[in-house]
Amino acid sequence: MSAPERFLERLTLRRTDDPSWVAARRQAGAARFEAMGFPTRRDEAWKYTDVRRIAEGDFALASDADFDAARFEAQRLDIDAYRLVLVDGVFSEALSELEGLPDGVQVEPLSRALSVNHEAVGGALGRLAGVDFSPFTALNTAFADEGVVVRLAPGAVVDKPIYVLLLSRANGQAVMSHPRVLIEAGARSEATVIEHYSGEAEAANFTNVVTELLLDRGAIVDHYKLQEAALTDLHVASIHVDQSRDSRFNSYNLNLGGALVRTDLVTDLNGEGAEAAYNGLFFVQGRQHVDNHTLVNHNSPRTFSNENYKGVLDDRAHGVFNGKVFVKKDAQQIEAYQNNANLLLSDRAEIDTKPELVIYADDVKCSHGATTGQLDEDAVYALRSRGIDEPMARALLTLAFVGEVMDKVRLNVIAERVERAVAGRLPERFNLADLVETAEAIQEA
Amino acid sequence: MLEVKDLHVTVEDKAILNGLNLTINAGEVHAIMGPNGAGKSTLSAVIAGKDGYEVTQGTILFEGQDIFEMEIEERARAGLLLGFQYPIEIPGVKNIYLLKAALNAQRAARGEGEIPAPEFMKLVREKSAEMKMDPSFLQRAVNEGFSGGEKKRNEILQMLVLQPKLAMLDEIDSGLDIDAMKVVASGVNSLRSADRAILLVTHYQRLLNHIEPDRVHVLVDGRIVKSGDKELALELEARGYDWVLEESAA
Ligand SMILES: Nc1ncnc2c1ncn2[C@@H]1O[C@H](COP(=O)(O)OP(=O)(O)OP(=O)(O)O)[C@@H](O)[C@H]1O
Numbered sequence: 178m179s180a181p182e183r184f185l186e187r188l189t190l191r192r193t194d195d196p197s198w199v200a201a202r203r204q205a206g207a208a209r210f211e212a213m214g215f216p217t218r219r220d221e222a223w224k225y226t227d228v229r230r231i232a233e234g235d236f237a238l239a240s241d242a243d244f245d246a247a248r249f250e251a252q253r254l255d256i257d258a259y260r261l262v263l264v265d266g267v268f269s270e271a272l273s274e275l276e277g278l279p280d281g282v283q284v285e286p287l288s289r290a291l292s293v294n295h296e297a298v299g300g301a302l303g304r305l306a307g308v309d310f311s312p313f314t315a316l317n318t319a320f321a322d323e324g325v326v327v328r329l330a331p332g333a334v335v336d337k338p339i340y341v342l343l344l345s346r347a348n349g350q351a352v353m354s355h356p357r358v359l360i361e362a363g364a365r366s367e368a369t370v371i372e373h374y375s376g377e378a379e380a381a382n383f384t385n386v387v388t389e390l391l392l393d394r395g396a397i398v399d400h401y402k403l404q405e406a407a408l409t410d411l412h413v414a415s416i417h418v419d420q421s422r423d424s425r426f427n428s429y430n431l432n433l434g435g436a437l438v439r440t441d442l443v444t445d446l447n448g449e450g451a452e453a454a455y456n457g458l459f460f461v462q463g464r465q466h467v468d469n470h471t472l473v474n475h476n477s478p479r480t481f482s483n484e485n486y487k488g489v490l491d492d493r494a495h496g497v498f499n500g501k502v503f504v505k506k507d508a509q510q511i512e513a514y515q516n517n518a519n520l521l522l523s524d525r526a527e528i529d530t531k532p533e534l535v536i537y538a539d540d541v542k543c544s545h546g547a548t549t550g551q552l553d554e555d556a557v558y559a560l561r562s563r564g565i566d567e568p569m570a571r572a573l574l575t576l577a578f579v580g581e582v583m584d585k586v587r588l589n590v591i592a593e594r595v596e597r598a599v600a601g602r603l604p605e606r607f608n609l610a611d612l613v614e615t616a617e618a619i620q621e622a
Numbered sequence: 623m624l625e626v627k628d629l630h631v632t633v634e635d636k637a638i639l640n641g642l643n644l645t646i647n648a649g650e651v652h653a654i655m656g657p658n659g660a661g662k663s664t665l666s667a668v669i670a671g672k673d674g675y676e677v678t679q680g681t682i683l684f685e686g687q688d689i690f691e692m693e694i695e696e697r698a699r700a701g702l703l704l705g706f707q708y709p710i711e712i713p714g715v716k717n718i719y720l721l722k723a724a725l726n727a728q729r730a731a732r733g734e735g736e737i738p739a740p741e742f743m744k745l746v747r748e749k750s751a752e753m754k755m756d757p758s759f760l761q762r763a764v765n766e767g768f769s770g771g772e773k774k775r776n777e778i779l780q781m782l783v784l785q786p787k788l789a790m791l792d793e794i795d796s797g798l799d800i801d802a803m804k805v806v807a808s809g810v811n812s813l814r815s816a817d818r819a820i821l822l823v824t825h826y827q828r829l830l831n832h833i834e835p836d837r838v839h840v841l842v843d844g845r846i847v848k849s850g851d852k853e854l855a856l857e858l859e860a861r862g863y864d865w866v867l868e869e870s871a872a
């Protein structure tokens with residue numbers, strides 16, 4: 178049996194009461210996945226990322242959403258938010274908290290959205306993430322029966338973040354999940370959505386998520402992806418964004434966890450005045466592998482994009498950054514900036530970076546660059562001159578390097594969490610976590 | 623406290639210090655003056671432990687210890703601190719992180735535990751108030767986007783928190799307005815005590831009106847050619863360096 182066949186075999190375990198269009202889509206996804214198979218390194222888009230660990234794995238499907246309560250409290254973001262929790266892809270009513278949503282704001286698990294009023298979802302679901310995008314999107318389409326649907330009526334402003342927490346358990350039998358997130362933001366609506374991946378330390382599951390965001394005129398969406406999965410977890414994600422006129426999309430793609438992580442982020446700027454900001458951070462160590470593929474399509478004149486990705490790589494970790502900016506023919510008055518900076522903390526860490534501009538218009542302000550380097554030795558010296566030993570000086574400068582992206586993060590809870598995680602990952606005696614706490618305390622005083 | 627004997631230093635085979643002698647005792651404030659390029663910054667940098675200098679001859683003892691045996695961070699922890707003529711910006715490293723890491727490093731070297739957070743917070747807030755620096759500076763990256771005067775005040779803030787035994791201040795007065803000069807001077811004066819010492823490098827008598835030196839030295843061509851009390855600074859201000867040069871040539 179081929180690897181795709183082995184994966185698809187699990188489909189038969191799924192419910193069969195899908196609406197007919199969902200069933201048809203599932204079949205299309207399965208067929209496409211079977212035809213494409215798992216990507217190999219011969220595929221240009223997967224040149225640096227070997228997915229054999231996924232293809233050769235044996236992943237069941239979870240059937241319950243039980244999760245240790247104490248552990249849940251420890252893992253979740255301490256944030257006042259509308260919360261929806263999936264455990265290994267299964268919705269947990271018990272851990273979710275969706276009461277008090279304002280008028281015009283719908284947040285519910287995909288299964289419920291489909292069973293209550295599937296027609297309402299039908300138009301949007303899969304519009305951006307077609308089965309041809311990648312084998313993983315096709316695979317997700319075949320399986321996805323759970324996830325999140327967020328719909329904002331025109332003018333709706335969500336008072337609190339919408340917090341989607343996706344937990345992965347250390348199961349005896351590894352599982353896979355294919356969550357589907359759909360966010361439809363009506364004209365001039367505003368929301369902050371967090372996708373937070375976390376779980377038990379020994380979890381070794383495969384998460385294959387697809388997120389679609391449709392921003393109508395003037396909508397503003399902040400989208401956080403905080404990926405703190407176990408260092409043994411496998412994680413593939415694609416995020417697809419369609420932006421109408423004057424809409425604004427801010428992406429924060431923060432990757433700390435996972436053994437093998439691949440994220441595709443694609444935005445189509447389809448209306449004048451649309452603006453996208455991509456803020457990215459990855460901090461990998463051990464033998465972690467993190468691959469970020471980003472694409473901005475400037476399809477309309479007068480659209481703007483600004484991308485800043487930073488990577489910190491230690492030990493034998495491997496990072497990939499592939500960022501492409503595409504300006505369509507005659508899409509004039511474009512501004513597109515892209516930067517990728519990487520910090521290598523060890524000789525054996527590796528980064529493959531490829532910033533790419535493809536421009537078919539002439540009135541365009543663009544810049545792009547990639548730098549990979551070590552820490553600024555003058556700064557190391559300046560810190561040492563104050564009595565700080567060299568490893569500590571380097572740790573402080575690493576935290577600073579990360580800080581440039583974290584300063585853009587508007588949710589303090591997330592900025593602090595990431596700073597702390599970075600500080601905590603540096604050798605213990607640096608004790609930067611304690612420093613971060615002090616800085617926070619002073620700020621509050 | 624500090625004993626510099628027959629110090630010869632070259633940079634890229636160029637002789638910069640040529641047999642310099644200087645002794646500073648605890649409790650004293652010394653000022654070093656002298657023409658541009660004489661070697662004043664070089665002297666303080668060599669004492670602090672900046673690399674890139676070759677010491678071809680001579681010794682420097684700090685509290686009886688040969689400092690050439692100590693790394694730059696060891697010297698700092700032992701209480702030898704240099705306030706830079708041109709403090710560099712360290713993007714992203716918060717002032718507060720630098721201060722706490724430096725203070726804890728010093729305490730660890732003395733065998734003391736880390737400073738408790740509340741005590742540290744109280745200390746830095748007090749000291750920044752003394753330097754008339756808004757607490758928001760503590761959250762900002764070291765010197766990043768600071769004005770010239772703010773950078774200098776920040777150097778002194780570090781001194782106030784770290785309480786060096788020997789504070790060396792290289793042209794701490796350059797770029798300061800009149801009020802800032804007073805703030806900086808009072809910060810430096812608060813470091814004065816019977817068991818500490820201060821070495822000032824300056825071009826101007828003005829600073830010495832605020833921080834009264836016990837000894838004034840004239841450094842020319844890599845050597846101290848004349849030393850005196852605070853009156854010497856006044857004389858230099860009035861007459862320039864030519865007469866000293868002539869005198870020492872004679
Ligand atoms: N890294 C270096 N490379 C080459 N020459 C150097 C270096 N550092 C210092 N020098 C030279 O050594 C001499 C002394 O420099 P130093 O900075 O010590 O002078 P200074 O007395 O502090 O002068 P100023 O009053 O202008 O600050 C100068 O001629 C300078 O150009």
Ligand SMILES: [Mg+2]
Binds near residue numbers: 662664707792
């Ligand atoms: Mg100088």
